[in-house]
Amino acid sequence: MKNIAIFGSTGSIGKNTVAVIKNAQEKFKVKILVAKNDVKTLISQALEFHPQFVVIENEQHFETLKQALSGTKIKVLTGSLAIIEVAKIKYDLVISGVKNKNNTVDLPISVMYILGNNLYSILESKRSINRIPKKFCCFVVSNPKCLARNKMFELLNSYKKVDSCGR
Numbered sequence: 507m508k509n510i511a512i513f514g515s516t517g518s519i520g521k522n523t524v525a526v527i528k529n530a531q532e533k534f535k536v537k538i539l540v541a542k543n544d545v546k547t548l549i550s551q552a553l554e555f556h557p558q559f560v561v562i563e564n565e566q567h568f569e570t571l572k573q574a575l576s577g578t579k580i581k582v583l584t585g586s587l588a589i590i591e592v593a594k595i596k597y598d599l600v601i602s603g604v605k606n607k608n609n610t611v612d613l614p615i616s617v618m619y620i621l622g623n624n625l626y627s628i629l630e631s632k633r634s635i636n637r638i639p640k641k642f643c644c645f646v647v648s649n650p651k652c653l654a655r656n657k658m659f660e661l662l663n664s665y666k667k668v669d670s671c672g673r
Contacts, residue, residue: 508598509537513589515551516544523601524551534599538592543567549574556580559595561588 510527514520520541527534536555541548545567552560552575561583562571568584575582583592 507533507535509596510534510599510601511538511540511592511595511597512536513538513540513593513600513602514542515539516541516547519601521547524555527555537597538595540589540592545570545574552578552580559583559592561585561592563589 510523512520512523515524524536527536536551536557538559538561539548539551539555539557540561540563542563545562545564548560548562549571552571556578557580559581560571560575562568563584563586565584568582571584572582
């Protein structure tokens, strides 16, 4: 059984992923669900799949989510930093349907791979990484509002030059 993380679970990509998983629950265990605003759909998904973590980015919806999931073993988190923290947890498969107009959190698949496979600490210490192929990733780094992406770009670039566009 594969552990799966769904970032943007309440959007169209996330909902389609959930529909596929419903028909293949013997193959997948939802470990992480993340959404920006749609707390009603997120609650429904969490109650159906019982993931280990559920994150709502918009902190205004945290109490509603927390109350709806009280009595379960689900860990409920909120905010941009919580998204980064759950991305560091080990999982087998990640689906990212995150669409952020404000770009406050914009985690490309490459960043999720690094965080999910515990490579972040290796990058910080500048030890060698044998699991990342050459020309591993590409970043667009011209948005000063996206602190998480920019920090990850700096860490990667300090290890080895990263292909990038933007300023």
